[in-house]
Amino acid sequence: MKKRVLLVDDDPMMLRLVAQHLRGAQYEVLTARDGREAMRVMLAERPPLVISDWSMPDMTGLDLCKAIRQTEGINFVYLIILTAQAEKERVVEALAAGANDFLGKPFDGKELLARVNAGMRIVTLESDLTCKTTELYKANAELRGAHAQTRQILESMPSPLISVDREGQVSEWNQAAERVLGISAIDAWGHRFDELDIAWDRAAVTRAISECRSTRQPVRVDEVRFRRPDGGDGVFGITVAHVQTCDDTDEAFLLVVSDITEHRMLQIQLAQAQRLESVGQLAAGIAHEINTPTQFVSDNARFLQNAFPKLQDLLARYRQLLDVCRAGPAPAELLDDVEAAVRKVKPDYLLEQIPGAITDSLEGLERIAKIVRAMKDFSHPGQQGLCAADLNKAIESTVTVARNEWKYVAEMKLDLDPALPHVLCMLGDFNQVILNIVVNAAHAIADAGGDSGQGKGTITVTTREADGQAEIRISDTGPGIPEEHRDKIFDHFFTTKPVGKGTGQGLAMARRVIVEKHHGTLTFETEVGRGTTFIIRLPVGPDAQATTEKPENELAYSAGR
Amino acid sequence: MSSRILLVDDEPKILRGLRRVLSDDQSAWDVSTAGGADEALVRMRQIDFDAVVTDANMPGRDGFALLADFEAIHSEFSDPAGRAVEAECPS
Numbered sequence: 001m002k003k004r005v006l007l008v009d010d011d012p013m014m015l016r017l018v019a020q021h022l023r024g025a026q027y028e029v030l031t032a033r034d035g036r037e038a039m040r041v042m043l044a045e046r047p048p049l050v051i052s053d054w055s056m057p058d059m060t061g062l063d064l065c066k067a068i069r070q071t072e073g074i075n076f077v078y079l080i081i082l083t084a085q086a087e088k089e090r091v092v093e094a095l096a097a098g099a100n101d102f103l104g105k106p107f108d109g110k111e112l113l114a115r116v117n118a119g120m121r122i123v124t125l126e127s128d129l130t131c132k133t134t135e136l137y138k139a140n141a142e143l144r145g146a147h148a149q150t151r152q153i154l155e156s157m158p159s160p161l162i163s164v165d166r167e168g169q170v171s172e173w174n175q176a177a178e179r180v181l182g183i184s185a186i187d188a189w190g191h192r193f194d195e196l197d198i199a200w201d202r203a204a205v206t207r208a209i210s211e212c213r214s215t216r217q218p219v220r221v222d223e224v225r226f227r228r229p230d231g232g233d234g235v236f237g238i239t240v241a242h243v244q245t246c247d248d249t250d251e252a253f254l255l256v257v258s259d260i261t262e263h264r265m266l267q268i269q270l271a272q273a274q275r276l277e278s279v280g281q282l283a284a285g286i287a288h289e290i291n292t293p294t295q296f297v298s299d300n301a302r303f304l305q306n307a308f309p310k311l312q313d314l315l316a317r318y319r320q321l322l323d324v325c326r327a328g329p330a331p332a333e334l335l336d337d338v339e340a341a342v343r344k345v346k347p348d349y350l351l352e353q354i355p356g357a358i359t360d361s362l363e364g365l366e367r368i369a370k371i372v373r374a375m376k377d378f379s380h381p382g383q384q385g386l387c388a389a390d391l392n393k394a395i396e397s398t399v400t401v402a403r404n405e406w407k408y409v410a411e412m413k414l415d416l417d418p419a420l421p422h423v424l425c426m427l428g429d430f431n432q433v434i435l436n437i438v439v440n441a442a443h444a445i446a447d448a449g450g451d452s453g454q455g456k457g458t459i460t461v462t463t464r465e466a467d468g469q470a471e472i473r474i475s476d477t478g479p480g481i482p483e484e485h486r487d488k489i490f491d492h493f494f495t496t497k498p499v500g501k502g503t504g505q506g507l508a509m510a511r512r513v514i515v516e517k518h519h520g521t522l523t524f525e526t527e528v529g530r531g532t533t534f535i536i537r538l539p540v541g542p543d544a545q546a547t548t549e550k551p552e553n554e555l556a557y558s559a560g561r
Numbered sequence: 562m563s564s565r566i567l568l569v570d571d572e573p574k575i576l577r578g579l580r581r582v583l584s585d586d587q588s589a590w591d592v593s594t595a596g597g598a599d600e601a602l603v604r605m606r607q608i609d610f611d612a613v614v615t616d617a618n619m620p621g622r623d624g625f626a627l628l629a630d631f632e633a634i635h636s637e638f639s640d641p642a643g644r645a646v647e648a649e650c651p652s
Contacts, residue, residue, distance in 0.1 A: 288618070292572055299578030306585045353581055360574045408620045456620055 004045070005116065006030045008038040008052040008064060009082070014105075018051065018082075021109045022116065035059025039067055042074065048123040049078045049116065051103075054094070062097040069098035076126040078119035082107070160257040163243070164193045164209070166250060180259060182229025200226035205238060209253050212240040222260065234261035278435060279379045285404025289371050293364030300357040300364075307354060310345045317341050374400035378431050388422040389430070391470055391538075395461055398434040406442035406459060410476070415462040423470045423538050429513040433522075434461075436506040437474045437534045443497070444478025444532065457531075465540065469520070472536040480528040489524075514538070563591045565608055569601040569615035569627065570594075579614070598622035605631055609638035 005027050009015045012033075019029045030045055032038035034056055042050070050068065054061040061081050068077055081099045083091070091102050100122070101115055154161055154174045160181060163172030173188040181198050188196060194206060201224045212219040224236040237260040243252040279286075317338050324330055377397035399412055406412060438459060445457035457477040464471055481489060488494045492508040514522040520538040568579050576594040583590045593608065595601035598621055601613070613631050617624040 292575060296572070296574045296578035299575075299582045303578070303581035303585070306582075349584065353584070356577065357581055360577060364574065408618060 002028065002048070003120065004028045004030065004047040004049070006032060006038060006041055006045070006047040006050045008032045008035065008050065008056070008061070010034060010053065010056045014053065014082075018112065021112055025113050025116075027116070035061075035064040035067070038064055039071075042068060042077075043071075046074070047077070048075075048127070049080070049119050051080045051082060051116070053082045055084065062094060062099075065094070065098040076123065076130065078123045080115060080119060159259075160255075162188075162193070162255040162257065164253045164255065166252065168192050168194060170196070171252065172254075177257070180228075180257065198226070200224055200236065205255075208238060208240045209255075212242050212253055213251075216242045216244075218242070234259055235264050236260065237263075278432065279375060279401070282401055282405070282435075286371060286375065286401060288404050290368055293367045297361045297364040297368075300361045303357050304354065307350045311347065311350060314341055314345050314347055371400060371403075373397070377427075378435075379428070386424045386426055389425040389427045390420075391423055391425070391430070391472065392416040392418070392420055392463055394425075394427055394431055395434055395463065395472070398431045399438060399461065402435055402438055402442075405439050406445075408456075409442055409446045410457045410459045413458060413460040415460065417462075417464045420463050420465055420470055421540050423540055424518075425538065426513070426517055429517060433510040433513050433536070434472075434474070436510050440506065441474060441476035441478065441532070444476050448477070448479040466537075468540055469537040470540050472538075473533050474536075475531060475533040477531045480530055481524070481526040481532055482528060486526070490522075563589055564611040565591045566593070567601060567604055567608075567610045567613045568592065568594045569596075569598065569613065569619075569624070571597055571616060571619045575616070598624075598627045601627055602630060602634075605634045609635065 003026060005022055007015055007018050007022075007029060008031075009018070010033055015031050015033075019031065022029050030041050030047055032041050035052075036059060038050070038052065041047075050064075052061040052064050056064075059067075065079050065081070068074060068079065078101070079099045080101045080103060081094045082105055083094070083102050084105050094102055101119060103112060103115060154172070157174055158176055160177035160179075161172060161174045162170060162177055165171050170188045170191055170193050173183075173185040175185075177188070178184050181196075183196055183198065194202065204221055204224050208219045208221045219240045220237070221240075222235070222237045224238055226234055226236050228234060237258045239256045241254040241256070243254050245251065321330060321334060321338055324334060374397035377394065378401045395416065396414065399406075399414065403412075438461070441459045445459070448457065458475075459477075460473075460475045462473045462475075485494075485496065490507050490511045494508075511522045514520045514536055518538050520536060522534065522536050524532055524534045526532040566583070568576050570576050570579075573596060576596070580592050580594060583592050593604055593610070595604050597619055598615075601615070604610075605613070610631075613628065615624040615627050
């Protein structure tokens with residue numbers, strides 16, 4: 001604060017005297033001879049402190065005080081009135097007019113300075129106070145704004161956002177929570193979260209919160225089943241975050257709830273699409289597998305078509321010969337005629353070949369039917385989720401649809417344990433895993449030279465039950481996996497195939513399916529130069545047994561009736 | 562004189578089917594068969610075939626390589642007339 005003082009007095013001697021004292025104490029002094037001039041200086045220079053004589057012609061010191069106090073735009077000014085002894089009784093009147101202090105004339109210089117200094121301190125404090133108040137006001141306004149903005153953000157969040165305090169009471173419940181969970185904020189606020197009437201897997205949510213409480217780490221739970229307020233089932237993904245207050249004495253839990261029903265459905269559709277896509281990729285090979293039997297079935301049919309009229313013709317001639325012979329001795333030319341026809345038709349050859357042509361045709365048709373069946377089983381469009389499955393049958397189907405991928409480089413040996421129990425399994429995904437590993441095995445053998453006339457390799461698939469698990473071993477006689485690749489083969493995007501040939505997703509996908517979806521294991525044994533064996537182990541749960549037996553019981557029941 | 566023809570396929574049923582169809586006019590064709598490229602090469606060196614019909618996709622040496630061999634072997638025989646080269650396209 002600038003040390004400036006305005007002196008107002010109609011007595012020039014007084015002005016000079018007071019000014020002298022103040023200047024001596026490093027004050028900048030402004031002067032005015034009357035009230036009006038004082039007001040002009042006041043507005044122009046804005047001194048923080050004014051010392052005015054009481055008795056002045058025209059406009060008294062008291063009038064000046066009132067004028068200053070009434071003028072808008074003048075901040076706090078400290079007013080000191082100089083009074084003659086006679087006017088001392090009227091001090092109250094002066095204070096009422098707006099003066100802050102008074103000083104009797106004649107005055108003591110030290111007292112004057114002491115009172116001016118005190119005044120200046122008050123002015124400084126007053127000014128600080130004004131500043132602080134303004135700041136506080138602004139900060140408050142900002143805080144309100146920020147709070148409103150936070151509310152707005154919370155409310156406009158499309159996902160339910162719920163906050164639960166350490167006592168388990170709801171302290172935040174946004175509009176999305178109202179909408180999705182069907183409970184209004186008024187009914188939720190302050191109530192125990194675990195007592196709210198929400199149709200969802202409460203145990204899963206409670207588990208997530210207590211896990212978050214103990215680990216203080218965000219916890220994510222997917223697959224939380226719920227029923228919408230308007231009916232209809234869905235799946236939530238919920239993230240629970242631990243909120244620590246700044247003084248560390250309190251905690252809360254923030255739940256962000258996402259309706260991932262559609263996402264889940266898309267994932268299922270995507271998995272289905274990927275299966276169909278791999279059927280598509282196998283299509284060229286499958287077409288070839290179907291074409292081969294189609295070729296020889298139609299060749300044989302054409303052969304039978306040609307053979308039949310020839311045999312018909314021959315039969316007609318024999319009948320004619322029979323009729324003639326019944327009537328009497330056969331004429332020589334008729335016998336020559338029949339003999340010529342037999343030479344031409346070669347019935348011995350036809351009779352020898354026809355059974356084979358029929359057998360080959362039926363076998364060809366069976367082969368086509370088998371491929372079509374295998375395609376249907378492989379793509380498995382009818383089934384989602386876990387069901388008790390015959391893994392042997394699944395392996396046979398998959399190996400069949402993929403036949404064209406391996407048959408040129410390898411013999412396929414299936415050693416499938418007929419006593420293998422059914423296993424709870426997502427068959428479409430399982431087939432995909434077998435396909436990936438079998439195709440990899442074929443590629444490995446081809447790389448080892450199985451394709452260049454050095455004899456075929458062998459792919460062996462065995463199944464057996466071991467220690468309550470179904471074990472599937474897929475072995476190849478390829479070159480084995482080099483040491484430096486062994487810890488990478490299950491990584492996403494890792495591939496040894498040339499760019500554009502392998503995506504590096506096959507084994508990563510296989511491990512995810514086996515480990516995450518089936519709680520099984522996928523491991524491998526490999527020896528460079530000898531080959532690789534992939535080993536899948538799936539738990540055989542008691543559930544699988546139960547589901548398998550059920551239809552058989554039903555069958556027995558209906559047969560018994 | 563009938564045409565000498567060699568059928569090559571790793572699927573024996575294909576060979577039997579083709580042979581049966583061609584037997585319709587046995588005076589026109591003298592049909593031999595081979596179950597793979599190696600066997601076909603042995604036959605080609607014994608007999609100067611007029612035509613070879615082969616599967617394209619076979620384990621080991623494929624149909625295209627076999628036909629190239631056939632051309633070379635065929636030209637070594639004294640009579641270069643009336644040869645035919647044909648490959649079954651992969652479907």
